[in-house]
Amino acid sequence: MATLTIDLDERGYPIIIEAGCLAVIGDYLSKNAIGRRYAVIADSNVSGLYGHVLLHSLKSAGIEAELLVFPQGEASKNLQTLGDLAGRLARHGFDRHDALIALGGGVTGDLTGFLASTYMRGVPFIGVPTSLLAQVDSSVGGKTGVDIPEGKNLVGTFYQPAAVFIDLSLLTTLPRQEMLGGMAEVVKYGVIRDPEFFSMLRDKRQEILDLDQAILEEVVTTCCRIKAEVVSLDEREGGLRRILNYGHTIGHAVEAASEYATIHGFAVSIGMVAAARVAHLAGMLDGGSVASIRKLLVDYGLPVEIPKHLDCRRMKTYLLADKKTVGGRVHFVLPTAIGATRIVADVDDAIIERVLAWPDQDATGEI
Ligand SMILES: NC(=O)c1ccc[n+]([C@@H]2O[C@H](COP(=O)([O-])OP(=O)(O)OC[C@H]3O[C@@H](n4cnc5c(N)ncnc54)[C@H](O)[C@@H]3O)[C@@H](O)[C@H]2O)c1
Ligand SMILES: [Zn+2]
Numbered sequence: 001m002a003t004l005t006i007d008l009d010e011r012g013y014p015i016i017i018e019a020g021c022l023a024v025i026g027d028y029l030s031k032n033a034i035g036r037r038y039a040v041i042a043d044s045n046v047s048g049l050y051g052h053v054l055l056h057s058l059k060s061a062g063i064e065a066e067l068l069v070f071p072q073g074e075a076s077k078n079l080q081t082l083g084d085l086a087g088r089l090a091r092h093g094f095d096r097h098d099a100l101i102a103l104g105g106g107v108t109g110d111l112t113g114f115l116a117s118t119y120m121r122g123v124p125f126i127g128v129p130t131s132l133l134a135q136v137d138s139s140v141g142g143k144t145g146v147d148i149p150e151g152k153n154l155v156g157t158f159y160q161p162a163a164v165f166i167d168l169s170l171l172t173t174l175p176r177q178e179m180l181g182g183m184a185e186v187v188k189y190g191v192i193r194d195p196e197f198f199s200m201l202r203d204k205r206q207e208i209l210d211l212d213q214a215i216l217e218e219v220v221t222t223c224c225r226i227k228a229e230v231v232s233l234d235e236r237e238g239g240l241r242r243i244l245n246y247g248h249t250i251g252h253a254v255e256a257a258s259e260y261a262t263i264h265g266f267a268v269s270i271g272m273v274a275a276a277r278v279a280h281l282a283g284m285l286d287g288g289s290v291a292s293i294r295k296l297l298v299d300y301g302l303p304v305e306i307p308k309h310l311d312c313r314r315m316k317t318y319l320l321a322d323k324k325t326v327g328g329r330v331h332f333v334l335p336t337a338i339g340a341t342r343i344v345a346d347v348d349d350a351i352i353e354r355v356l357a358w359p360d361q362d363a364t365g366e367i
Pocket of ligand 1: 043044045046049072073074077104105106107108110130131132133134137138139140141142143144152153170171172173174175178
């Protein structure tokens with residue numbers, strides 16, 4: 001078992017990482033009460049798989065709880081679901097002494113966190129992330145929010161949970177595609193901050209893909225530690241936190257230009273290789289490192305090339321519309337070595353165009 005503490009003065013909180021911890025949350029809360037009653041919020045997939053385990057754990061510890069379910073998927077991450085859940089909380093008589101528990105992936109976490117930050121002007125919430133992406137990324141850092149028709153995550157808050165429980169055994173039911181998408185974010189941490197972790201991901205690939213619980217504990221703990229470090233130093237994304245966007249600038253353009261046919265993690269994988277190529281062409285990163293990043297992602301079964309049918313000009317429009325654009329210049333997070341990055345605003349347009357229109361690669365991964 002690993003416990004990390006997120007260091008944000010009086011709003012610090014523990015992250016408990018252990019296979020099987022879902023079943024002991026009731027025990028923990030009976031000793032460290034966060035609310036009087038709890039509303040467990042889960043999507044329609046996760047509620048059926050794990051809702052009863054959590055409710056049983058709470059009820060056997062003598063804690064009152066209700067399970068509130070919403071339809072799975074990004075399409076539910078909106079103001080309508082938020083309003084619907086708030087109405088159900090009110091009808092169940094939940095008040096400021098009560099707390100919410102987000103049991104699910106990033107959609108559930110973002111939605112529940114936002115609801116917690118606004119319901120009765122703020123009630124505590126607990127994160128129980130169940131997807132790899134949520135365990136290594138969205139459950140740490142305190143960003144909450146929903147989508148509106150004009151764009152993703154445009155309405156939201158910064159709101160920290162009171163505790164996070166990460167049960168690695170839940171990943172056994174996660175669809176393979178979701179697992180791989182999460183792996184792209186895992187590789188991201190190695191590239192931006194930790195060369196030893198990058199090597200470990202290479203050496204333990206089989207164990208990770210086989211969901212070896214001890215190795216996964218190490219992997220998830222390292223990712224949460226890195227994210228926690230970065231977030232503690234820059235909670236509101238003034239500077240350092242932007243390194244977490246590595247792979248996301250071109251990644252978002254690929255996601256949008258493909259009309260979201262390319263899933264987020266796959267687009268980030270493509271975006272990380274593209275950003276590494278930009279760094280190389282700008283003379284900041286050696287070719288060997290580009291090849292290593294590309295190879296690790298390929299070995300995990302992730303895509304690394306911009307799909308051929310995507311229009312380069314269209315992607316450029318999306319790039320410029322990216323919210324990290326300041327004064328028309330796209331800010332790129334570029335690796336300078338495996339484990340180190342720099343944020344660069346003045347990348348030559350010709351380099352970006354060359355990378356976006358990149359020709360087919362040969363199997364050796366030559367850049
Ligand atoms: N707040 C942040 O800092 C942050 C960071 C990154 C991403 N996000 C957000 O996270 C969301 C994506 O998260 P996601 O990929 O977890 O999506 P998700 O919550 O929709 O989960 C993906 C799918 O996996 C299913 N699932 C989850 N856990 C499962 C399990 N253990 N077993 C079986 N099925 C399971 C879900 O029901 C869903 O169908 C996006 O909305 C994104 O904006 C937020
Ligand atoms: Zn991401």
